[in-house]
Structures are given as structure tokens and as C-alpha cells.
Amino acid sequence: xxxxxxxxxxxxxxxxxxxxxxxxxxxxxxxxxxxxxxxxxxxxxxxxxxxxxxxxxxxxxxxxxxxxxxxxxxxxxxxxxxxxxxxxxxxxxxxxxxxxxxxxxxxxxxxxxxxxxxxxxxxxxxxxxxxxxxxxxxxxxxxxxxxxxxxxxxxxxxxxxxxxxxxxxxxxxxxxxxxxxxxxxxxxxxxxxxxxxxxxxxxxxxxxxxxxxxxxxxxxxxxxxxxxxxxxxxxxxxxxxxxxxxxxxxxxxxxxxxxxxxxxxxxxxxxxxxxxxxxxxxxxxxxxxxxxxxxxxxxxxxxxxxxxxxxxxxxxxxxxxxxxxxxxxxxxxxxxxxxxxxxxxxxxxxxxxxxxxxxxxxxxxxxxxxxxxxxxxxxxxxxxxxxxxxxxx
Amino acid sequence: xxxxxxxxxxxxxxxxxxxxxxxxxxxxxxxxxxxxxxxxxxxxxxxxxxxxxxxxxxxxxxxxxxxxxxxxxxxxxxxxxxxxxxxxxxxxxxxxxxxxxxxxxxxxxxxxxxxxxxxxxxxxxxxxxxxxxxxxxxxxxxxxxxxxxxxxxxxxxxxxxxxxxxxxxxxxxxxxxxxxxxxxxxxxxxxxxxxxxxxxxxxxxxxxxxxxxxxxxxxxxxxxxxxxxxxxxxxxxxxxxxxxxxxxxxxxxxxxxxxxxxxxxxxxxxxxxxxxxxxx
Ligand SMILES: Nc1ncnc2c1ncn2[C@@H]1O[C@H](COP(=O)(O)OP(=O)(O)O)[C@@H](O)[C@H]1O
Ligand SMILES: [Mg+2]
Numbered sequence: 001x002x003x004x005x006x007x008x009x010x011x012x013x014x015x016x017x018x019x020x021x022x023x024x025x026x027x028x029x030x031x032x033x034x035x036x037x038x039x040x041x042x043x044x045x046x047x048x049x050x051x052x053x054x055x056x057x058x059x060x061x062x063x064x065x066x067x068x069x070x071x072x073x074x075x076x077x078x079x080x081x082x083x084x085x086x087x088x089x090x091x092x093x094x095x096x097x098x099x100x101x102x103x104x105x106x107x108x109x110x111x112x113x114x115x116x117x118x119x120x121x122x123x124x125x126x127x128x129x130x131x132x133x134x135x136x137x138x139x140x141x142x143x144x145x146x147x148x149x150x151x152x153x154x155x156x157x158x159x160x161x162x163x164x165x166x167x168x169x170x171x172x173x174x175x176x177x178x179x180x181x182x183x184x185x186x187x188x189x190x191x192x193x194x195x196x197x198x199x200x201x202x203x204x205x206x207x208x209x210x211x212x213x214x215x216x217x218x219x220x221x222x223x224x225x226x227x228x229x230x231x232x233x234x235x236x237x238x239x240x241x242x243x244x245x246x247x248x249x250x251x252x253x254x255x256x257x258x259x260x261x262x263x264x265x266x267x268x269x270x271x272x273x274x275x276x277x278x279x280x281x282x283x284x285x286x287x288x289x290x291x292x293x294x295x296x297x298x299x300x301x302x303x304x305x306x307x308x309x310x311x312x313x314x315x316x317x318x319x320x321x322x323x324x325x326x327x328x329x330x331x332x333x334x335x336x337x338x339x340x341x342x343x344x345x346x347x348x349x350x351x352x353x354x355x356x357x358x359x360x361x362x363x364x365x366x367x368x369x370x371x372x373x374x375x376x377x378x379x380x381x382x383x384x385x386x387x388x389x390x391x392x393x
Numbered sequence: 394x395x396x397x398x399x400x401x402x403x404x405x406x407x408x409x410x411x412x413x414x415x416x417x418x419x420x421x422x423x424x425x426x427x428x429x430x431x432x433x434x435x436x437x438x439x440x441x442x443x444x445x446x447x448x449x450x451x452x453x454x455x456x457x458x459x460x461x462x463x464x465x466x467x468x469x470x471x472x473x474x475x476x477x478x479x480x481x482x483x484x485x486x487x488x489x490x491x492x493x494x495x496x497x498x499x500x501x502x503x504x505x506x507x508x509x510x511x512x513x514x515x516x517x518x519x520x521x522x523x524x525x526x527x528x529x530x531x532x533x534x535x536x537x538x539x540x541x542x543x544x545x546x547x548x549x550x551x552x553x554x555x556x557x558x559x560x561x562x563x564x565x566x567x568x569x570x571x572x573x574x575x576x577x578x579x580x581x582x583x584x585x586x587x588x589x590x591x592x593x594x595x596x597x598x599x600x601x602x603x604x605x606x607x608x609x610x611x612x613x614x615x616x617x618x619x620x621x622x623x624x625x626x627x628x629x630x631x632x633x634x635x636x637x638x639x640x641x642x643x644x645x646x647x648x649x650x651x652x653x654x655x656x657x658x659x660x661x662x663x664x665x666x667x668x669x670x671x672x673x
Pocket of ligand 1: 013014015017018019037038039040041042043044045046
């Protein structure tokens, strides 16, 4: 077990591409930390530098206080699980898991005991003598995990270990990875591009974009207090709605109508020297069907009326999609997020708003509906640089 | 349906005919030599495809003359040594080409391609002069060296296609599991590359085994003459005796093992030759 410190770590590939720049992360002993971000943002590069598979071109990597930049992977005592699992096809499951122990010249008896134990934990007992080629995806994944845990390394590194599994198995394995990590208490760095995985797994999440760390925090902190547009849009599913807005006369003029500023929001915006033109962000879950609320509740919020374009019932709640006329919010971050999620196709003549309504709502597709939202829950962003204007800390 | 079946059958017949023509064209000379090797001296020139009188005398003759046995020993020895060295060097070069980015990589690949395309005939005279002055003429190394030179491009090409198909992540995984680069190569990469190395070895061996040009030009005595060259020096027991029978028998002896070998490992060889092409 170990504390891993990345101190201004950078990576410039020989072709000149700066893949990771000045990453500062202190990973506590036993912590489960997630690196998340769109593909190409430098997650794997960062992980490979911790592993020793890629040279560090700037900054320092310390494990338990010792500089390890120059150490070969085998001298760092770190295990890694690859996206492709990278199982040795010519070795049986048992030999695969025993490989690191045999290289470390552990005696036969201990190897057997450890492999059997790992197989028991991962429920691979009856497959020990099969070749990886004859196993299912989920079983292969568990063998890869087994090979990592047999030798009690200082830390685990996992690069999208679940992304080759189908959706159902992925959710199942997610829980077992989390349980396994808690049980072993080994420092773990986990890379994923899936924000749901990041939110559900980690003690802390590092959001990256273009080789830069955007924000580090607990899943709750990232959700409630995103530092910029990118984090706000990346974390949460369905993602936050963004609309252009103007701050004037203690009000916020938005395509949804004028929204009163609460004291909290006003104070934060003033402290952040908010410009006149801003982007307002509203999470889908902060909307509600106005018909379900009483007078007092309605009075404490703002409402707007719009036509329901699409209605998706999830049973537990309903997603209603509205088309709001007027401008759409634009910024570099939003363009990148749209490209990432594949929703780049523009809704012409307005912005789409996704709302999550209570299952009790009787709104139907095509209805003109009145929707309520809580103005104290909104976020304001500076369109020029994407920073959050309502960030408090 | 019936119409479709009809055209399908017609196509089948057409293809079968073409196949038969090609087979006959390719096999008749070979079978003719086989037939000649079983004929007696008297019936050699009777123009019969199937010998009227079968004999093993020609085989007995070549195995009792020192000339053929010595040539066979030279052939086996030279081909095996050249193959071993070419495959070992080729493996290292192909591994580097498939895995590493080093300055001059394209140049190396280009030069090896150039060597493969170079007309060997034009090198015979210079090689002859060089080997004479170096004392390599008419020695085993005198043949082994040029064989390695011309087999290496072939070896490098087939092997790098194989290496490219071994996922690089396996090597990274081995490193993470605590292996040194040498251990990763020996315990993970080498076992996986074994079929490719084997295929390459067969191809290189056949190349060396079949060579006539260098064998005839760079040797002068039985001390290093290989079978293809020695065949042209076969003589009958008297000036008036026709050595065709013994030459045919010797040709069969050195060809049949290769044919069996290739038939047996056909799938592997084809896979080896096309693996790079199919999987990019
Ligand atoms: N070997 C390499 N040589 C040059 N550039 C690379 C190499 N590997 C990755 N990159 C670049 O570095 C950036 C980060 O890549 P990577 O760490 O793999 O991203 P992620 O894992 O987040 O998808 C990308 O822009 C990618 O093109
Ligand atoms: Mg990656």
C-alpha cells in the first residue's frame, strides 16, 4: 500500500504532442481515485507514467515519498489491469495468475496458495486450468484482476477495465471491483471515460480535459460544485442544461423567462465579478411538473411553459424534453462536450431542455406544460473562459 | 432454383477443368522424373510414361556413390546452418521493426527489400572474386554467407508480419508483472511468435535447399558442392552411359522431402505468407 504523488507531472511525446501537462494529484494510501475525461484527454498517458510504461518528461512522481521517475515498472511494485486484459494466451488461467509470483521467485507452495485464494475471491476456481481463449469476457476480466491481486502490490492501476464488457455485466463488475478494492484496501487508480462509472466507484474523481486536470473532488462535490462548464456538463446524466442569459436589475433574463436571483446566487456572482452575459446551467432533476406542487412551493421557484417534444418514462421518473425558443448557449467547452456525447446535431430554432419529472406527472408528449424549477439550484458560468461564477468555497 | 443449380454446376465443371489443366501442366514434368528414376537403363528412352520394367537400381546407385552422399551432407549442413542464423538474425531485426521506432527504420526496411529484388546473377562474379581472395571459395561458409544475405529479407518480412500481430499490451503486462525486457521476450513473446518463426524457417530452408546458382558458381569440389550442383556433375560409369536415371533418382530424393514438408505444413506456410496482408 502506498501514497502516490504526482507533482507537476507532464508528458510530451516524441512527436511533440503535449499529452499531459502539470498534473498535480496526491493519492492517499488506500484511496480509490478515478481519472475521467473524454477520449484523448491524457488519462492513459497519466496512468502509464505512474506504471513506468511511459517516461515522465516533466515533474516528479513519488511513491511513499520516494522519487520513482527513473525506476523500471518491475521496480515500482505496481500491478495493472489493461482494457484488453492482456492475458497471456499460451498460459492457463493458473499460469497467468502465477506469472508475477514466479518472476518474483516465490516458492511453489506459496504460489499455489495465493493463486487458489485469488481464484476463490474472484470465483474462478473451476476455470484454473483453462486457457484465456476459452473464457467469456467477464471471466477474462476476472483473470486480469486476479493476476493483479495475487502479489499484493503497492497499488493497482486499471485502464478502462470494464469497457469491453456488455452493459449489464459492466454494472455487475463495477460493484465487485468496488467491493474488492474496499476489502483489499489497496491504493487504486482507475481510468474511465464513463462518468457514471467515475461517480459510482471512486472516493475521489479527477476530471481531465486536453491533458489538464479540471477538478479533483468527491463525486458529490463535482456534481454540486463544478468549477467550470466542462465539469458541469461532463458530470451528471442526463447532463446539465445550458442556456444563454443576461444578468440585469437583480434578475436573470433567460429563454425560459426572467428568473429572480436568490441572495446566495447574487452574492456569489458579485464576488466572482460576473459579466453581464452569462451561461446558466440547470440540472434535469431540479425541474418539476408545476401541476404537482402547491402554491407555497410554486411561489418559491420559477416556472415556464413549453411544449413537450419527447417524453420518456423510466418507471421511477419521467424525462421530458422541451424545445425552448431563442439562442443556444455557445462556448468552446460546450462544443467539445457535444462532440464527445455525439449530440453535435443542432436543434434548429432553439435549445433543448431535458427535465426529470416525478413519475406522478400526467404530462404527455405534445402537451403544453408548465414546468417549475428551483432558481437557487442554478449555476452561472462565464462564457468567455467557462469558469463557474456561482462556485462557493 | 433449378436454373441457379445449373449455372452453379456449370461453374463447378469449368473450375474443375481449369484446375486439372494447371495440375497437369505443373505435375507432368515432376512425375516424368519420378518415372525416369524407376526405369532400367535399357527402357530409359522408350518414351513410356509408366515404366514397363520397374527397378530401384538408380536409387541403389546414388546411395553407393560417395559423390551423392557427400553432396547430401553438404546440402543439409549448409541449409540448416544458414536457416538457423538467418532466422535468429531475422527474428531480432523483425522484432525491432515491428516494435520500435528508431532512426533509419524505413531505410533498413527499404534496403532489405532492395536486396530481395537484386538480380542474384549479377552478383555471382563479384562474389566469386571476393570469396577467392578471402579463401571462402568452395567452403561451407562460402555458401552459407550469401544464403543468409538473400534469405534475411524474406525472414524479416514474414517475421515482422507475425510480430505485428502479437498485441503489444502483452509485453507491457509482462513488464508490469515484474519481467525484465529479456524475460518478457523469452516467456511471453517468443512462445507466441513460435509458429511464425517455424514458418519462416521452412521458407528459408527451402530457399537454401533449392539454390543452384550460388551452389554451382561458388564451389569447385565435392567438399562443399550441394545436391542441385552435384546433379549436373553426375556421370555414368562409362563415357557412353547415360546418367539420366541416377540424376532423376537424386532429384526425387531431394525433392520429395520438401514436397511432403510443404504439404504437411501448407496451412501454416500460407498463413505465414498472408498474415501481414490480411490483418494490416
Ligand atoms: N505514443 C504516442 N505518441 C504520440 N502521441 C500519443 C501517443 N499516445 C497517445 N498520444 C496522444 O496523447 C493524447 C492522450 O492520449 P491518451 O492518454 O491515450 O488519452 P486517453 O487515454 O485519455 O483517451 C492523445 O491526444 C493522443 O493522441
Ligand atoms: Mg485511454
